[in-house]
Amino acid sequence: MRDSTTIRLENISRIYQVGETEVRALENINLSIPEGEILAIMGPSGSGKSTLMNILGCLDKPSNGKYILDGQEVSKLDRNKLALVRNKKIGFVFQSFNLLSRTTALENTELPLLYSLDIPHKNHRDMAMKSLALVGLEGRELHKTNQLSGGEQQRVAIARALVNAPSMLLADEPTGNLDSKTGEEIIKIFHKLNQDKNITIILVTHDPSIGTLARRRIYLRDGHIVKEEKS
């Protein structure tokens, strides 16, 4: 049975071994994120928010604890199974866009579909076009990424993240490389997607002005959740 909780973290720890010393990047994190929430993970650099994002995004595995995503325990999966989880359930939006260069917006958006196991090829183009339309890039589909502005590139990244209808969007400093006006537009897109499609959105940021746009904020310091706010 699927409950309305998208994400549940139970006693998550991540310990790196650096030479002889152990670095505890995360310690005993407990976190529940219901479907349709906008959550901001805040904290200074070195607080563990990148590590948390990597674990939430199934790019990394916790050293201890349980991570349940959409009712599936993903903390025990191997590399290749995690890749499939990322493909189906998680859409990434990065600070530096991370688009393929010299490739069109359409092809970038199609990229996750290329690796999906169950979506027939003939649907790819339509799905990518729809996704690009959602972020307001109609007519720019065949532009190469280097012909697009920063804001447009980030919108392509959002379209790519959305194309596979994931359970959540994971945005790591999505406005960090944009001017404040473009940044606001991107945040507006997130809100619109959240309202229209009920997509769970997790923003990782150290920028308080972006953070206040989220309905719920958690603050990390030295690998612990130190504060939680709702607005």
Next chain:
Amino acid sequence: MNVLRIGKVSLRALGRNKMRSFLTALGIIIGVGAVIAMVSIGQGAKAAVEARFNSMGTNLLFVRAGSHNYQGVRGGSGTFTDLKAEDAEAIQDRCDAVKYVSPSAQSRAQVVFGNKNWNTSIQGGSDKYPLIRNWELTAGAFFDEGQVKSAAKVCVLGSEVKKNLFELDDPIGQVIRVNKMPFRVLGVLKSMGESGGFFNRDDMIVAPYTTVQKKLLGIDHIYSIDVSAVSADKTSTAQTQIQELMRVRHKIAPGADDDFEVRNMSDIAESAAQSTQILTNLLGGIALVSLLVGGIGIMNIMLVSVTERIREIGIRMSVGAREKDILLQFLTEAVTLSIIGGILGIVLGVGASKILSKVGGWKTIVSTSSIFAAFLFSGSVGVIFGFYPARKASKLDPIEALRYE
């Protein structure tokens, strides 16, 4: 993610670096081209040798005075002179697997006609000689038994000698001088064609062996006996019969070594074919090394390419590419490079062997099996040398790869 679409991704990646892709493939192009050209030369040489021996007839046998098997004990000149014309007669009379027999002796001499002269070899044989050697005449006739018995100063010209002494004139009945002795020309042999390498079979004069023995060499023994068996499959029977007869005639005690040597043409043809096969293998082997070097070139470029595209690999992994997707992508790139190189290499190799046979006059044979093997090999080179870089790419950590600058 099916192979076709991976192929498309790989082709585009190669297309972005056209010059680099071409230079990388060049190693394979040259390697495959070299393999095909070298093997075609070797096989051409082998075919030429085989054709030459086949045209001589596979039922041929030679009896020679012993010249092998010396361990410092034997080896006096006496062993060379005990082969006599009587041995040939005995073989003709006593061995039923033998059809024709001809004693044989050779010399070289300066031949003169009018104001032209030419240095050539004088082959002495009996009247059966053309039957053994499958020779045909374009004009005149061969000498007969009586002329052999009487050691007549008559001869038959090879086509090359005819051309050099008479050009277009009719030589029949003319008298040429061989070592200042007059020889009457009876006939002209049909050209047997140059057969590469050894010696020109058209550049000789045939005379009765008795004449060569007595008038030119001044000896009473013969150099060898040419024998034809009744058929090709009786060759080894004839060989055994000759061996037994010769041991009796030469009074060789049981267990002692023969003072003669019997060889048959198919053995000789086989050993000649074997030596050209060794040549083929050697040439092909050297060319294979260049194909290996081409493979190392592919590996090198693929490693560079993986390093350049770590970020791309990270992006692909973050949207759900599995290890095998990445592995396949880079492997396909390497294999595409090597297969394109292979195809161009085949074109180059076939072209090179055509040019070699046109310009160099070498007989070359491009076999489909060598094309197929070269193609297959270039594909495997791509797989073998592309695998390590592709695996390296597929094992990257997505977090590190995304962070890579």
